Amino acid sequence: MNAILSEKGQVTIPKALRDDLGLVPGAVLEFREDHGEIIVKRIIAENPISSWRGRGRLPVAESVSDYLDLIRG
Secondary structure, three states: OOOOOOOOOOOOOOHHHHHHHOOOOOOEEEEEEEOOEEEEEEEOOOOOOOOOOOOOOOOOOOOHHHHHHHHHO
16 A cells, blocks of 8 residues: 655555554554664553552452441441
């Protein structure tokens, strides 16, 4: 697939490629040069919740309801 560079330095990514890669408006792309070639990589933002998953631990033998009752007073 080919694309033409505009006077402003912009390139339109062909629709078939955008669809195949799941690129939507606002997607973040990383550009880098490697031996005269331009490498483009889609940056997938990590879900901020996933880094905290599994970090919270309940006291031993406590149910969630019992723990909430305890901390809420």
